[in-house]
Amino acid sequence: MGSHCLKSIPVPHLDMPPFTDGALSNRDFLRSVFLSMLRARILENKLSSLYKAGKIFGGVYLGRGQEAVSATLGTALIQGTDIFAPLIRDQAGRTAFGEPLLDCTRTYLGSVQGPMRGRDGNIHRGRPKSGIPVMISHLGSQVSVVAGMLFARRLQGRLAGCVGATCVGDGATSTGAFHEGINLAAVEKLPLVLIVANNQFAYSTPNHRQFACADLVERARGYGIGGFAVDGTDLLACASVITEAIRRARQGLGPQMVVARLLRLSGHGEHDDAFYVPKEVCDDHYGRDCLDVAMRQLVENGIATPEEIHVWQDQIAEEVQRAVAQAQQETPPDPYNEDWTALATRFPLLVRQSATPPVCP
Amino acid sequence: MSVTYIEAIREAQETLLRNDPRVFLYGQDIATFGGAFKATKGLAEMFPQRVFDSPISEDAMIGLAVGAAIEGLRPIVEMQFADFSSIAFNQIVNQAATHFYRTGMPIPITVRLPSGGTAGSGPFHSQSMEGIYAQYPGLVVLTPATVSDAYHMLIDAVALDDPVIFCEHKFLYRWLKAKSINGDLLPIGQARIIRPGKHATVVAYSAMVHEAVRAADHLQQDGWNIEVVDLRSVKPLDIDTVLASVARTGRLLAVGEAFPWGGVTAEVVARVTEEGFHLLDAPPQRLNARDTPVPYHPKLWAAHRPTPESICQALRKLLTF
Numbered sequence: 165m166g167s168h169c170l171k172s173i174p175v176p177h178l179d180m181p182p183f184t185d186g187a188l189s190n191r192d193f194l195r196s197v198f199l200s201m202l203r204a205r206i207l208e209n210k211l212s213s214l215y216k217a218g219k220i221f222g223g224v225y226l227g228r229g230q231e232a233v234s235a236t237l238g239t240a241l242i243q244g245t246d247i248f249a250p251l252i253r254d255q256a257g258r259t260a261f262g263e264p265l266l267d268c269t270r271t272y273l274g275s276v277q278g279p280m281r282g283r284d285g286n287i288h289r290g291r292p293k294s295g296i297p298v299m300i301s302h303l304g305s306q307v308s309v310v311a312g313m314l315f316a317r318r319l320q321g322r323l324a325g326c327v328g329a330t331c332v333g334d335g336a337t338s339t340g341a342f343h344e345g346i347n348l349a350a351v352e353k354l355p356l357v358l359i360v361a362n363n364q365f366a367y368s369t370p371n372h373r374q375f376a377c378a379d380l381v382e383r384a385r386g387y388g389i390g391g392f393a394v395d396g397t398d399l400l401a402c403a404s405v406i407t408e409a410i411r412r413a414r415q416g417l418g419p420q421m422v423v424a425r426l427l428r429l430s431g432h433g434e435h436d437d438a439f440y441v442p443k444e445v446c447d448d449h450y451g452r453d454c455l456d457v458a459m460r461q462l463v464e465n466g467i468a469t470p471e472e473i474h475v476w477q478d479q480i481a482e483e484v485q486r487a488v489a490q491a492q493q494e495t496p497p498d499p500y501n502e503d504w505t506a507l508a509t510r511f512p513l514l515v516r517q518s519a520t521p522p523v524c525p
Numbered sequence: 526m527s528v529t530y531i532e533a534i535r536e537a538q539e540t541l542l543r544n545d546p547r548v549f550l551y552g553q554d555i556a557t558f559g560g561a562f563k564a565t566k567g568l569a570e571m572f573p574q575r576v577f578d579s580p581i582s583e584d585a586m587i588g589l590a591v592g593a594a595i596e597g598l599r600p601i602v603e604m605q606f607a608d609f610s611s612i613a614f615n616q617i618v619n620q621a622a623t624h625f626y627r628t629g630m631p632i633p634i635t636v637r638l639p640s641g642g643t644a645g646s647g648p649f650h651s652q653s654m655e656g657i658y659a660q661y662p663g664l665v666v667l668t669p670a671t672v673s674d675a676y677h678m679l680i681d682a683v684a685l686d687d688p689v690i691f692c693e694h695k696f697l698y699r700w701l702k703a704k705s706i707n708g709d710l711l712p713i714g715q716a717r718i719i720r721p722g723k724h725a726t727v728v729a730y731s732a733m734v735h736e737a738v739r740a741a742d743h744l745q746q747d748g749w750n751i752e753v754v755d756l757r758s759v760k761p762l763d764i765d766t767v768l769a770s771v772a773r774t775g776r777l778l779a780v781g782e783a784f785p786w787g788g789v790t791a792e793v794v795a796r797v798t799e800e801g802f803h804l805l806d807a808p809p810q811r812l813n814a815r816d817t818p819v820p821y822h823p824k825l826w827a828a829h830r831p832t833p834e835s836i837c838q839a840l841r842k843l844l845t846f
Binding site for chain 1: 549574575579580582583584585586587588589590591592593594595596597598612615616619620622623624625626627628629630631662663665685686687712713714715761763
């Protein structure tokens with residue numbers, strides 16, 4: 165194992181080894197990633213409008229500027245095999261990993277048919293049975309949960325070929341849960357891929373008030389895990405580096421951490437205008453929009469034409485409209501018919517008949 | 526031939542590991558060392574790859590257990606001391622306890638908390654956390670007071686689909702012995718009248734059950750017949766058994782070892798007042814630890830928690846109201 169601090173990223177070429185071990189060519193992989201980026205952006209623009217129109221209960225939290233990182237991860241992971249624990253800014257990764265748009269619109273709009281049935285909202289959603297655990301708001305706390313899922317699969321003899329991935333931001337790296345979770349995963353040498361999207365601001369707090377190391381990727385060495393740095397605004401770089409991290413985890417080389425540098429192109433939530441982000445930070449290299457970069461890379465490399473992309477935009481806008489309209493037509497939760505119990509067990513239990521301790525099936 | 530409370534807990538874990546392939550044990554120093562209190566002695570050798578030492582990471586220990594439960598396993602996590610579960614508080618109350626309500630998928634984990642005070646243990650190895658966890662929806666909180674309950678309730682805890690906080694009392698570990706683990710096999714959620722009486726009801730749980738029985742035995746010499754109810758489970762709380770007892774005695778004293786502000790005794794008194802005010806012949810009373818950290822010195826510690834003497838005193842006041 166050991167630490168691999170790939171600070172200078174080789175410029176990726178499309179004829180490099182395949183990004184995934186699956187059936188997708190690099191060309192198809194990049195088209196797939198880009199579609200998820202586009203789908204997330206268009207969906208989130210719609211969510212923002214709905215929020216501003218007062219149609220959404222609670223907050224709206226966007227992944228704008230983080231789509232290249234998130235979608236690359238979600239596309240490279242294998243649905244039905246791998247685990248993906250998304251965080252607040254992973255709409256693109258969720259979409260890429262197969263979460264239906266309706267899960268998003270139903271949860272934001274409070275439809276009882278959504279996976280959270282109105283009991284939780286916005287980005288607090290998932291399908292744990294399908295390898296998408298549901299985040300809580302306490303940052304860093306999904307790391308050990310994914311580690312536990314992988315640990316269980318090892319005990320059950322079904323870990324081979326699986327990886328588990330989760331995403332955090334720069335802010336979460338300051339939590340005890342983050343430290344405990346990575347250290348535990350490293351001790352157990354679990355196939356965990358940890359994406360740190362360093363978007364430079366934790367809510368309003370800039371990096372220099374969050375950590376004092378020169379680069380967060382240096383922490384990988386301390387944990388005894390693989391470490392990669394990548395320009396999170398560069399789709400080709402993300403595709404190259406994130407897939408390599410996943411490959412190493414899948415090969416049994418233990419946890420891999422990827423620190424992606426980028427800028428959050430929104431407020432913390434749509435209630436926040438991010439006035440605290442200095443103009444020079446916005447104008448900096450990392451302030452560029454990963455979607456524009458990706459579009460240019462696809463066109464320049466002959467992976468997609470501008471016309472195709474326009475058609476995709478129209479198609480996705482239509483999909484998004486349908487997902488919003490359907491969720492809006494659906495029934496909200498009914499407090500009079502809500503099952504107001506937090507326990508799966510229904511007490512009182514019957515008196516046991518036998519003195520023999522129960523043998524579980 | 527006798528069985529101690531801690532041996533019962535060890536036996537239960539052995540039974541669980543033997544009978545249920547979904548069960549594994551995770552905690553600090555529990556494998557080769559057998560646990561700080563030897564609750565897992567020998568189990569790592571008997572069940573290779575089922576008993577694991579964890580790093581000193583209470584938060585990640587529960588996170589791991591939640592993840593394992595999502596994947597279909599039934600982990601038992603040993604906190605070295607209940608006090609240290611404060612580090613895992615977030616994962617317990619926010620991750621594990623909310624999961625079923627939010628997603629419909631239950632999280633069957635059992636968190637063993639070596640709880641309560643012993644002489645010389647001081648502020649950070651003596652706490653009683655049951656009231657704090659019981660406050661949160663989505664948790665079952667168990668407080669066995671007998672050897673039989675320590676065994677059977679741990680077996681039951683693992684069978685439950687919900688996260689269980691299993692508060693085992695450190696003072697009872699080696700002090701409490703029984704002829705065997707056989708008992709009355711009450712289900713979780715049912716309290717036990719451990720000593721029948723007619724003049725007053727003492728509601729207690731965990732180690733305080735034994736202190737209450739001693740106090741009751743003492744008052745017997747003066748002709749008072751004190752009924753002692755062992756809650757066994759503080760959540761769910763069997764208020765029906767408590768109300769039925771108060772209906773017979775007309776007087777209530779709730780005794781707990783936890784800090785006095787709120788908590789289990791306050792809940793018992795509130796519910797009896799709410800649902801059984803007409804049954805009471807005297808104002809219901811509570812007796813708890815003092816409102817300071819648990820002190821180190823045995824003399825201070827003995828005066829910090831309820832004792833048979835202070836329970837007697839509280840009962841005399843209640844009986845002569």
